[in-house]
Amino acid sequence: MLLFVTGCDKKSDNEEKVDIKTEKETVLTQDYTAPFSLHFTDGTILNMQKNKNGFKIDNNGTATLFAFFSPxxxxxxxxxxxxxxxxxxxKEKLQVVGVLVGENLTNDDAKVFAIDNNVTYKISQGSxxxxxxxxxxxxxxxxFIVIYDEKGKFFSQYFGVIPEEILTTEIQRIF
Known part of the structure; x- marks a missing residue:
């Protein structure tokens, strides 16, 4: 069996920078442990906060698969x-969330992607x-796919297109 995995490079370099001082002191310009909310195209939100094991995800204790994508x-x-x-x-144990990434993308870009691709899972858009x-x-x-268990603990991650059989096998390991 031949497995071919492919992905798209990020089009922008719009990433947070790390300032390096000359005296070997590194200062992060952003506190990534601060609480934040993902805003879905249907108007709902998902509150999250990074912790040492993964993320606190306010989604009623279900596992979560985040799929980062660009239209x-x-x-x-x-x-x-x-x-x-x-x-x-x-659907009873896992929430799939599409996370739109890239420069100058709007809620309309997320909605068009959802319509064009018959998306049935939630899509998050915004800064x-x-x-x-x-x-x-x-x-x-x-x-890019990253999966967290029902407690928000990191489980696994994948780059490129992942066959359904592999994702299914991996997700079953959570439960």
Whole structure:
């Protein structure tokens, strides 16, 4: 069996910077442990806060799969029906969240992507998406998937298009 994984490089360099002082002192310009909210295209929000094990995710104790994507990315479009099936198959135990990343993207870009790709999972848009990506250490290519268990503890991450069978097997390991 041959598995071909592909992804799209990030189009922008709009990332938070680390200021390095000459006396070997590093100062972060952003506090990534601060609480933040992901804003979904349907008007709902998801409150989150980074901690030492992952994130505190206010989603009623369900596991969460975050799929970072850009609308211009063909592999992201290929990943959408797989994520739809994952959301449907694990709807009682897992929430799938699409996280729109890139420069100059709007709520309309997220909605058009959802319509064009028949997306059935929630899509987050807004500046908090970049904050979230940076809190993870940056997202350099899409699609990028990161999964957290029901307690918000980091479980696994993937770059590129991931076959449904692999995601299903991995998600079943959480439960």
């Amino acid at each position: 211009w990315c063909p592999p992201c479009q290929v990943q959408s029906p797989i994520l739809n099936n994952i959301q449907e198959n694990f 908090e998406n970049n904050f979230f990506a940076n809190a993870l250490g940056g997202v350099s290519e899409v699609p």
